[in-house]
Amino acid sequence: MSTVPTITMNDGRTIPQLGFGVFQIPPEDTAKAVRVALDVGYRHFDTAEMYGNEKQVGEAVRASSLARSEVFVTSKLNNGFHRPDDARAAFAGTLADLGLDYVDLFLIHWPLPTLYDGDFVSTWRVLEEFARDGQARSIGVSNFQDSHLRRLEAGSETVPAVNQIEAHPYFTNDAVRDYGRSHGIATEAWSPIAQGLVLDDPVITGVAAKVGKTPAQVVLRWHIQRGDIVFPKSTTPARIKENFELFDFELDAADIEAITALDRGEKGRTGPNPDTFDYVPK
Numbered sequence: 398m399s400t401v402p403t404i405t406m407n408d409g410r411t412i413p414q415l416g417f418g419v420f421q422i423p424p425e426d427t428a429k430a431v432r433v434a435l436d437v438g439y440r441h442f443d444t445a446e447m448y449g450n451e452k453q454v455g456e457a458v459r460a461s462s463l464a465r466s467e468v469f470v471t472s473k474l475n476n477g478f479h480r481p482d483d484a485r486a487a488f489a490g491t492l493a494d495l496g497l498d499y500v501d502l503f504l505i506h507w508p509l510p511t512l513y514d515g516d517f518v519s520t521w522r523v524l525e526e527f528a529r530d531g532q533a534r535s536i537g538v539s540n541f542q543d544s545h546l547r548r549l550e551a552g553s554e555t556v557p558a559v560n561q562i563e564a565h566p567y568f569t570n571d572a573v574r575d576y577g578r579s580h581g582i583a584t585e586a587w588s589p590i591a592q593g594l595v596l597d598d599p600v601i602t603g604v605a606a607k608v609g610k611t612p613a614q615v616v617l618r619w620h621i622q623r624g625d626i627v628f629p630k631s632t633t634p635a636r637i638k639e640n641f642e643l644f645d646f647e648l649d650a651a652d653i654e655a656i657t658a659l660d661r662g663e664k665g666r667t668g669p670n671p672d673t674f675d676y677v678p679k
């Protein structure tokens with residue numbers, strides 16, 4: 398029995414609020430990590446064509462004894478494939494690599510406003526096709542700023558179900574989260590523990606000592622109580638288990654506020670700025 402709450406997206410579908418991310422897990426280690434996570438109880442996996450491990454995620458999910466409907470799988474359109482025909486071919490490749498006939502959620506990985514004449518709206522219309530034919534049950538975006546979301550709103554009919562953005566105590570990204578909240582877009586927080594960077598912060602270690610939990614559990618619980626969706630990555634079995642144990646304690650309002658106050662604004666961003674990021678993998 399799962400203890401993980403679900404979030405209802407604007408298309409009426411639900412997504413487990415806690416999942417497992419596989420960015421930077423080498424393909425040869427991915428199936429094992431996903432198997433460990435499935436055994437612990439994770440039922441939501443976040444991969445991407447860019448991560449090079451969709452095959453291994455699909456392999457582990459398909460090898461489990463779970464029904465397809467019990468597992469939520471997300472993947473993302475890589476940066477080289479924003480043109481509509483390229484996007485269609487890339488999505489077919491994602492389904493083939495996963496060995497699944499649908500994904501639960503498919504995202505535009507980056508907006509790339511300086512490439513493709515800045516036209517991510519045409520790309521989004523292709524994701525709308527995937528949703529219409531049921532091969533992507535839900536569709537969303539990743540790394541979209543509020544200006545990008547406004548352009549989608551003006552140029553298309555579907556509001557993204559989620560926006561997956563960098564967010565953690567040093568970069569709370571609240572303006573983009575607030576835009577999402579007021580427009581029915583759920584926020585997914587990537588690098589939720591800032592790849593470990595925030596775990597030695599005295600405010601976080603202080604709260605952890607007070608509530609008798611680890612710093613990672615405190616930070617992940619902070620995200621959960623803020624209402625965001627998270628999928629921490631780990632290849633360490635003990636941490637995979639630790640990161641799943643978030644539902645037997647609560648942070649009080651003062652703790653939440655103290656952690657939120659660690660925000661460093663743009664200086665706290667650890668990944669690329671979506672307004673200028675233009676990396677296209679070869």
Ligand SMILES: NC(=O)c1ccc[n+]([C@@H]2O[C@H](COP(=O)([O-])OP(=O)(O)OC[C@H]3O[C@@H](n4cnc5c(N)ncnc54)[C@H](OP(=O)(O)O)[C@@H]3O)[C@@H](O)[C@H]2O)c1
Nearest residue numbers: 418419420443587588589590591592613629630631632633
């Ligand atoms: N859309 C995007 O552009 C984007 C960008 C980045 C990430 N993401 C997604 O978000 C997921 C999570 O982000 P992330 O992988 O960048 O970073 P993260 O989950 O914030 O941190 C992962 C790092 O923290 C370590 N770690 C995990 N649990 C820990 C614990 N309990 N105690 C101490 N250290 C711990 C891991 O080490 P070990 O593995 O060695 O245990 C790993 O080095 C990704 O896997 C991916 O699915 C999306």
